[in-house]
Amino acid sequence: MKINNGRKMELGANWIHGVLGNPIYELASANGLVDIIQENKPHNVFAALPDGKRVSFSILQEIYDAYFWFFKRCEEYFLCKYLPPDGIDGVGQHINLEISLYLQQYPPHERDVRHKIFNYLLNRETCISGCNSMDEIDLMEIGSYTELPGGNIQLPGGYSSILGPLTKNLPADKILKGHIVNKIRWRIASEVNDLANEESVNGEGSDSQNQSPARKQKNFVEVECENGKLFRADHVICTVPLGVLKEKGRELFEPPLPDYKLDSINRLCFGVVDKIYLEYERPFLNPEMTEIIFLWDEIDRTKPLSERWFKKIYSFTKLTETLLIGWISGEEAKYMESLSFDVVSEQCTKILRQFLNDPCVPQPKRCISTSWWLQPMTRGSYTAIAVGSSQVDITNISHPLYANPMNSKPSVLFAGEHCHPSFYSTVHGAYLTGREAAQLLCIPDTPPEVVLDVEGTADLSTWIQVS
Numbered sequence: 001m002k003i004n005n006g007r008k009m010e011l012g013a014n015w016i017h018g019v020l021g022n023p024i025y026e027l028a029s030a031n032g033l034v035d036i037i038q039e040n041k042p043h044n045v046f047a048a049l050p051d052g053k054r055v056s057f058s059i060l061q062e063i064y065d066a067y068f069w070f071f072k073r074c075e076e077y078f079l080c081k082y083l084p085p086d087g088i089d090g091v092g093q094h095i096n097l098e099i100s101l102y103l104q105q106y107p108p109h110e111r112d113v114r115h116k117i118f119n120y121l122l123n124r125e126t127c128i129s130g131c132n133s134m135d136e137i138d139l140m141e142i143g144s145y146t147e148l149p150g151g152n153i154q155l156p157g158g159y160s161s162i163l164g165p166l167t168k169n170l171p172a173d174k175i176l177k178g179h180i181v182n183k184i185r186w187r188i189a190s191e192v193n194d195l196a197n198e199e200s201v202n203g204e205g206s207d208s209q210n211q212s213p214a215r216k217q218k219n220f221v222e223v224e225c226e227n228g229k230l231f232r233a234d235h236v237i238c239t240v241p242l243g244v245l246k247e248k249g250r251e252l253f254e255p256p257l258p259d260y261k262l263d264s265i266n267r268l269c270f271g272v273v274d275k276i277y278l279e280y281e282r283p284f285l286n287p288e289m290t291e292i293i294f295l296w297d298e299i300d301r302t303k304p305l306s307e308r309w310f311k312k313i314y315s316f317t318k319l320t321e322t323l324l325i326g327w328i329s330g331e332e333a334k335y336m337e338s339l340s341f342d343v344v345s346e347q348c349t350k351i352l353r354q355f356l357n358d359p360c361v362p363q364p365k366r367c368i369s370t371s372w373w374l375q376p377m378t379r380g381s382y383t384a385i386a387v388g389s390s391q392v393d394i395t396n397i398s399h400p401l402y403a404n405p406m407n408s409k410p411s412v413l414f415a416g417e418h419c420h421p422s423f424y425s426t427v428h429g430a431y432l433t434g435r436e437a438a439q440l441l442c443i444p445d446t447p448p449e450v451v452l453d454v455e456g457t458a459d460l461s462t463w464i465q466v467s
């Protein structure tokens with residue numbers, strides 16, 4: 001969407017995560033959609049305590065470094081298959097154990113600020129992973145996510161600009177918008193003439209008038225939309241998000257999805273991550289400052305969400321001199337979605353005034369927050385591997401459905417970020433699974449005849465004569 005002097009603000013995906021091996025980057029650069037040279041602005045953070053006192057950069061750096069290694073150690077469980085300490089199965093629990101050991105080296109009065117920085121980093125991690133708390137993320141599986149090298153790249157024309165090259169060869173009338181699918185009936189069989197058989201019978205000179213063509217069963221998929229339209233297809237690639245599968249997966253398919261798929265859909269996490277944009281009339285922050293980090297006191301979770309939801313907002317980053325972005329995840333994000341933009345705007349202003357220790361921080365002229373949980377077409381933001389689930393669940397969901405085991409091609413295939421075992425939660429993961437599903441359908445049913453074409457052996461009769 002366009003705000004802030006026509007600049008595009010992404011409500012969802014913003015970055016191409018990684019360059020090397022990233023098909024979205026390749027597509028974008030082949031079509032001139034990205035600048036090869038990305039401007040890397042210096043990052044000057046202002047980290048403050050609830051009383052507005054600034055925390056020194058050296059302490060921040062120290063805790064960032066320690067946290068980096070705590071997280072790396074979690075990722076190693078996936079690759080090395082060590083066993084974690086007894087009773088520790090979530091990433092959050094493991095990191096918190098390391099934090100408590102780490103903090104022991106400090107006298108009590110020096111621990112508190114460090115603990116708050118660790119909590120901020122864990123909070124930020126929930127927005128990266130897509131969950132409510134890092135305790136929910138499976139320790140043995142966190143390393144399954146593969147980060148592609150090259151950093152994060154932005155599309156200056158907005159993420160939707162990638163749709164141009166992707167759809168340029170599709171006739172416009174073949175893309176139907178506003179068709180909410182209610183039902184996918186994937187085991188419809190109807191009798192068809194077996195044309196191949198009919199031809200061979202006729203070709204042998206038999207009396208085709210007296211022969212009824214062979215009848216064969218063929219499977220179709222019927223897709224029923226909320227607007228009453230019905231579509232018939234040989235194959236369907238289903239790309240509804242995991243959140244929609246969680247909510248409607250049971251009734252969306254007829255016959256219903258097999259239990260192993262439904263169990264995997266249930267086990268995986270589809271977390272809620274929302275953005276908050278604050279747009280101002282005029283600049284009010286120090287031009288050097290790029291991010292204001294909130295180092296909250298320990299959150300009292302016995303209090304109602306109405307009193308504490310905003311403590312999950314861990315920072316506001318400056319996108320321009322008059323535009324800030326904040327992130328929020330989990331239960332607190334869901335709660336925020338129930339509030340009006342005005343209430344969110346007021347609360348964010350209170351936080352900024354508190355941490356900047358400046359009662360003159362202005363009210364934004366506009367506040368826009370996302371509602372990925374309330375959106376019926378998403379019901380959340382992106383996939384994460386929850387405690388007790390694994391990559392196998394992703395593979396289970398992505399298995400295609402065959403109406404008949406004798407069919408060479410599946411009736412329903414699945415694609416989307418939730419179907420990629422190592423690039424889940426990303427656009428490139430979604431793209432790759434869609435491409436793989438389409439390629440499977442494009443493979444010919446009968447493999448092409450293999451013709452050996454070796455130079456000098458084309459005319460075997462000559463060879464026989466010579467010898």
Ligand SMILES: Cc1cc2nc3c(=O)[nH]c(=O)nc-3n(C[C@H](O)[C@H](O)[C@H](O)COP(=O)(O)OP(=O)(O)OC[C@H]3O[C@@H](n4cnc5c(N)ncnc54)[C@H](O)[C@@H]3O)c2cc1C
Nearest residue numbers: 012013014015180181240244377381416417425426427430
């Ligand atoms: C706040 C946020 C920030 C993100 N940032 C990044 C980022 O920087 N980089 C990145 O790589 N990824 C990011 N992501 C994740 C990225 O957006 C997703 O991984 C990606 O969009 C997944 O694509 P998909 O095709 O699987 O699902 P979607 O993009 O959700 O597409 C699914 C489609 O199915 C449609 N649909 C749902 N139900 C039905 C139905 N019943 N009938 C018909 N249609 C239906 C939906 O309308 C939607 O169009 C972000 C996501 C969020 C929420």
